Amino acid sequence: MAWLKKTDVKSKIPGNLKLNIWTRCPACQAHIYKQEWEKNLKVCPKCNYHGGITCTERLDLLIDPGSFEELYPDITPRDTLNFKDEKGSYENKIKETISKTGLNEAVITGYGKINNRKVALAIMDFRFLGGSLGSGTGEKIFQTAMAAVEHHLPYIIVSASGGARMQEGMLSLMQMAKTCTGIAQLKKKNLPYLSVLTDPTSGGVSASYAMMGDVNIAEPGALIAFAGRRVIEQTIRQKLPDNFQTAEYLLEQGFIDIIVNRKNMKDLIGKILDFNQRK
Amino acid sequence: MDLDFDKPIKDIENKIAELKTLNLKSKVNFASEIKVLEKRCQEQIRSIYSNLTPWQVVQIARHPKRPVLQDYISLIFNSFIELHGDRIYADDQALIGGLATLDKHRVMLIGHNKGKNTKENIERNFGMAKPEGYRKALRLMKMAEKFRIPVLMFIDTQGAYPGMEAEKRGQAEAIAHNLTDMAQLEVPLIALVTGEGGSGGAIGIGAGDVILMLSFSIYSVISPEGCASILWRNAKFAPEAAEALKLTAPSLLKMGILNEIVEEPIGGAHRNHEETARNIKMSLIRHLDTLNQIPLKKLLKQRFEMYARMGKP
Numbered sequence: 272m273a274w275l276k277k278t279d280v281k282s283k284i285p286g287n288l289k290l291n292i293w294t295r296c297p298a299c300q301a302h303i304y305k306q307e308w309e310k311n312l313k314v315c316p317k318c319n320y321h322g323g324i325t326c327t328e329r330l331d332l333l334i335d336p337g338s339f340e341e342l343y344p345d346i347t348p349r350d351t352l353n354f355k356d357e358k359g360s361y362e363n364k365i366k367e368t369i370s371k372t373g374l375n376e377a378v379i380t381g382y383g384k385i386n387n388r389k390v391a392l393a394i395m396d397f398r399f400l401g402g403s404l405g406s407g408t409g410e411k412i413f414q415t416a417m418a419a420v421e422h423h424l425p426y427i428i429v430s431a432s433g434g435a436r437m438q439e440g441m442l443s444l445m446q447m448a449k450t451c452t453g454i455a456q457l458k459k460k461n462l463p464y465l466s467v468l469t470d471p472t473s474g475g476v477s478a479s480y481a482m483m484g485d486v487n488i489a490e491p492g493a494l495i496a497f498a499g500r501r502v503i504e505q506t507i508r509q510k511l512p513d514n515f516q517t518a519e520y521l522l523e524q525g526f527i528d529i530i531v532n533r534k535n536m537k538d539l540i541g542k543i544l545d546f547n548q549r550k
Numbered sequence: 551m552d553l554d555f556d557k558p559i560k561d562i563e564n565k566i567a568e569l570k571t572l573n574l575k576s577k578v579n580f581a582s583e584i585k586v587l588e589k590r591c592q593e594q595i596r597s598i599y600s601n602l603t604p605w606q607v608v609q610i611a612r613h614p615k616r617p618v619l620q621d622y623i624s625l626i627f628n629s630f631i632e633l634h635g636d637r638i639y640a641d642d643q644a645l646i647g648g649l650a651t652l653d654k655h656r657v658m659l660i661g662h663n664k665g666k667n668t669k670e671n672i673e674r675n676f677g678m679a680k681p682e683g684y685r686k687a688l689r690l691m692k693m694a695e696k697f698r699i700p701v702l703m704f705i706d707t708q709g710a711y712p713g714m715e716a717e718k719r720g721q722a723e724a725i726a727h728n729l730t731d732m733a734q735l736e737v738p739l740i741a742l743v744t745g746e747g748g749s750g751g752a753i754g755i756g757a758g759d760v761i762l763m764l765s766f767s768i769y770s771v772i773s774p775e776g777c778a779s780i781l782w783r784n785a786k787f788a789p790e791a792a793e794a795l796k797l798t799a800p801s802l803l804k805m806g807i808l809n810e811i812v813e814e815p816i817g818g819a820h821r822n823h824e825e826t827a828r829n830i831k832m833s834l835i836r837h838l839d840t841l842n843q844i845p846l847k848k849l850l851k852q853r854f855e856m857y858a859r860m861g862k863p
């Protein structure tokens with residue numbers, strides 16, 4: 272299910288275009304001052320393309336400064352299957368990814384404050400094995416749901432994922448059921464759950480918690496899908512509409528509540544939470 | 551389709567059939583020769599089927615002569631009233647359901663509906679369901695909850711259908727919704743993988759209180775071909791991927807994914823539909839008897855704990 276192999280946005284941007292102060296938008300190819308790209312939260316000022324950001328960058332955008340209390344930081348992937356492919360062992364891949372990203376899993380979880388209101392949070396990071404849903408990822412998302420239930424908090428999950436993590440086999444597929452078990456507990460307790468779908472959200476992640484928000488919020492242009500475009504094209508042998516599987520397409524079909532620009536995301540989430548009058 | 555590793559068995563079986571026709575036609579009696587060959591055949595089956603590679607198990611799980619849902623309906627259940635449609639869009643014949651009786655038990659039976667030939671398979675989309683199939687399944691689960699009857703889920707699919715229309719109507723949402731609501735469904739849920747347990751399309755009707763697998767069925771996060779084409783960059787490495795994915799029932803039992811393996815006859819379900827059905831029936835009745843005794847609160851707590859444990863460090 273983790274069919275998605277997205278090219279890292281960063282690698283597409285030629286680093287030393289003209290004295291290293293320019294960068295290029297991967298969508299419209301416009302040349303942008305690096306400083307402007309960063310200041311604009313990695314959103315293209317010309318075409319509104321929303322580039323990938325790290326979980327810590329996302330955290331800074333969403334919560335009040337200094338309000339993050341991390342939960343379960345030590346959970347890491349485990350190679351239960353002793354999985355080896357052509358390029359080597361999953362175990363080595365885990366080690367490399369941890370040292371490359373400085374993260375222990377494809378998601379960071381914890382508490383934070385949005386406009387001074389405490390919430391539980393899970394923020395995925397695509398750099399960590401394509402944001403794939405492994406046992407550690409599922410455990411963190413599930414446990415954070417339980418923490419939200421215990422402390423009576425709204426839960427916000429920001430997804431960025433190619434889907435289930437193949438190298439963990441069925442343990443990975445079962446995380447779909449496990450995370451939805453957590454979401455069901457929130458539902459039972461009438462606690463708000465907001466799902467933020469960013470580029471990309473697909474496979475086993477879109478087919479579990481990411482689609483289950485009371486409110487599903489997406490970033491402009493985000494790829495949101497169940498099956499991969501290529502697989503579909505092979506199955507039906509016809510060309511797909513250009514905006515197929517984009518946030519805009521899903522909104523049109525009725526699966527997304529609202530699309531919002533990155534810079535307005537926190538404000539929107541705060542406003543939605545203000546409507547919850549249940550004590 | 552004949553499996554290549556099955557060839558030595560097939561050869562002996564053919565010889566036996568030959569002698570049996572000769573027996574009828576001529577005056578010579580081959581009874582003793584037949585007996586010897588039958589014994590050898592059994593030995594051959596035993597030796598081959600006790601040493602299968604995961605890739606060979608995949609071939610058996612996909613065998614065209616393997617029993618499908620319709621076989622199980624007639625061999626296991628005393629009655630079946632099919633209920634159609636998701637009340638929103640359509641009736642999906644790839645995933646069907648209805649009211650069934652199993653000895654003294656009344657149940658809701660839901661399952662992927664592979665065909666036995668090309669015509670049936672086209673009508674039923676090879677058992678690959680669309681959102682309307684998963685939504686019908688959920689509607690029937692809710693009805694089972696209302697009627698206070700357990701739900702049996704027979705899983706046999708390559709996966710949820712990866713088509714444009716399925717995507718447009720929310721394949722992801724349909725599966726996610728089922729998983730979330732199954733977690734709280736107030737009746738016992740039994741899932742049985744009979745053939746192929748293909749990824750999201752399988753678990754979309756698979757989050758039960760009890761998960762069972764037939765001994766030569768498979769359950770996997772991705773097809774071996776799909777995994778090979780991504781991680782090996784070539785689908786021809788499917789046998790390697792099948793090995794790495796640990797998708798067979800004994801491996802999954804060890805990993806704690808399954809509760810129990812339902813034994814197939816020696817030589818696979820395709821050799822003996824009746825015996826396979828009998829084994830399934832016995833197992834289902836036993837689990838129904840047990841689950842029906844559990845008070846609702848405890849049942850939900852057990853289900854919660856079962857999924858909370860999945861892959862826990």
Ligand SMILES: [Zn+2]
Nearest residue numbers: 296299315318
């Ligand atoms: Zn641009």
